[in-house]
């Protein structure tokens with residue numbers, strides 16, 4: 001499928017889970033993808049699996065020089081302006097406010113908000129005259145309260161504001177900025193918690209009208225749509241991909 005016609009894309013956190021699937025879907029649909037992650041081994045595996053053009057870029061995104069390193073690698077790999085940036089790298093946690101030190105708070109802000117802000121800001125000069133698309137991976141915990149996720153939820157909620165403000169500022173240059181807020185998705189990051197946590201079973205899976213955890217492909221397909229021409233008039237939105245969880249107070253019939 002040539003949905004993206006050789007467009008140049010960067011996907012962060014592409015070695016695992018949701019980011020891995022986003023990178024694979026964009027490559028399969030005709031984009032040239034720079035897959036970015038600090039896990040070089042995982043990147044090697046995903047690049048080997050890609051049916052299409054994918055190149056690895058090993059980077060720790062919290063490093064000050066990470067955006068410059070990533071954009072230089074992208075220019076070197078593909079020699080074309082950037083069209084798509086997917087800010088997916090991030091890290092969940094299970095901490096209430098009383099368990100969160102200043103250092104923990106800073107860490108979750110860095111991992112879930114600051115790296116997305118810096119990558120998005122520094123991407124702006126990389127887009128060509130036609131503009132491009134940015135998609136930020138937020139979370140349903142940034143939309144709806146849930147126990148024990150204070151710093152993570154605060155950072156993911158802030159992504160909604162960043163998405164709206166950047167859509168306003170850079171729409172006139174043809175840059176669309178949207179976010180996807182996944183519900184509970186079965187990935188390496190969540191597998192243990194899904195299996196072990198009654199809170200996850202009851203509070204997320206059973207409370208989802210569609211009756212299951214999501215898959216990385218559920219999220220990747222929504223991201224690909226937001227990056228595509230079919231979403232040409234959509235900007236500033238946060239799209240929940242959560243089986244209906246965030247829009248209901250669903251209680252299954254027993």
Ligand SMILES: NC(=O)c1ccc[n+]([C@@H]2O[C@H](COP(=O)([O-])OP(=O)(O)OC[C@H]3O[C@@H](n4cnc5c(N)ncnc54)[C@H](O)[C@@H]3O)[C@@H](O)[C@H]2O)c1
Nearest residue numbers: 013015016017018038060061089090139182184185187189
């Ligand atoms: N899985 C879920 O249920 C779920 C739900 C809502 C939101 N999300 C969000 O989706 C995104 C992906 O989650 P996942 O479940 O696929 O996680 P994952 O742990 O399976 O994959 C995350 C990848 O990002 C990379 N990464 C993280 N921080 C990095 C950094 N600073 N520099 C470089 N690489 C970094 C990791 O090495 C890893 O390969 C995250 O932003 C997460 O908050 C996940």
